[in-house]
Amino acid sequence: MSFEMVLKVFNTLGRRKEEFIPVNPGEVRIYVCGPTVYDYIHIGNARAFVVADIVCRYLRYKGFKVRYVSNITDIDDKIINRARDLGISIQELAETYSDAYFEDIAKLNIEKADVTPRATQHIPEMIETIEKLIGKGYAYVADGDVYFDVSKFKDYGKLSGNKAEALEIGARIEVNPKKKNPADFVLWKSRKPREPGWYSPWGKGRPGWHIECSTMAQKYLGETIDIHMGGKDLIFPHHENEIAQAEALTNKPFVKYWLHNEWLTVEGEKMSKSLGNFVTVRDALKMCSPAVLRFFLLSAHYRSPLDFNRDALKTTGRNLERLIRALERLNGAPERETRVIEDEMLISEVEAEKKKFEEAMDDDFNTPLAISALFSIARLVNNYLNVNKTIEKATKRRVLKVFINLLGVLGIEWAKDKRETRTDELFKGILELLIDVRNELRRMKKWEIADRIRDDLGKMGIILEDAGKETKWMIKSENL
């Protein structure tokens, strides 16, 4: 509980760092744009979700009550097209990939949002919002579609800096004769043949993507929310349009702080399906453990670019190993009852690093700086144990607690049990490999080497028993 330290966040709205003051004291309401479930999530998506996760974790660590909502977009052109290509229903496709999404984020130790609303389960709410926007003169019906009239919303462009007038000149917007202004965006799309559709006052159709997020954010978090997050690719048009819809509806600010994370590149290139360098979380987890991937995603500040490549993963793996080794060394260090001056010093130095960690996180969630404070703690622990063979019991407990808590803020759990299981598995694997090699040698009648393997294992306390073609192993009891 450290309210005394001021948290600063970089607000995309206004493009500057601001002191974070939630709408209701002590309480933070966060919305994060979730996945469109037509494929596995990629590591760029994972970066956005990991960043949102550490924001939630750090706010909780500071003592705030956090309510976190992240949606599932389960109706969209991409979903319709992919389901058609695969010859399955959109429900089946969306179900498959939303399950996969929840599995992937759980592996990365991303805490599940308090609410994960699905677009298709909120159609009546979206229709109601659209009707209100039409009633207030911000939206118009055109041949079964409904559009938002950006010329009516004076603040349009305040987040992205893209003004409606400038957009009209821009050639990137497709020409649509149904629109009054080229920058107008769709709230409701009329159903095309072979597409799913819901009944509405404007005929059968489906909601646009933008209306989905602002409607669900307001339903679960209220008219003004504290933090809205997402990748920077969402600033325009998605978040700009969310603001227009929500603020036109309520005449109140929709979001107090907009936080956007930078790109993730793959070996120096922007990730894209056409370049063939699209890395899903599942692909990445074939290259490293979930903890290493997570630690890698936090190794750069969220507003800095981050490049995914094998060398970076290797370095991250080594770094994380260094932290965990220091933690385990401390945990296993022999204890003593008496406190000496070195214990006092260790505690005060570790507390100073904890403060540095908090200052770094208070400065717009500067994770690389926070991580460097963790390395300092690891170094302090190692230096202490290089000199002192034992550690005072209470000192050990206190330092362990700081170390584990701060790692926990970054979502890195010290998986002591898992590590032991892993060592067990490795041991069994290597032993079985040795037995296979030995049996191969026996088939080749190389008795001498085969016997040496059995005898040397025996000296280590592992007994091999040949029974027919099979060889069993057991560990000699320590009492014998």
Ligand SMILES: [Zn+2]
């Ligand atoms: Zn969204």
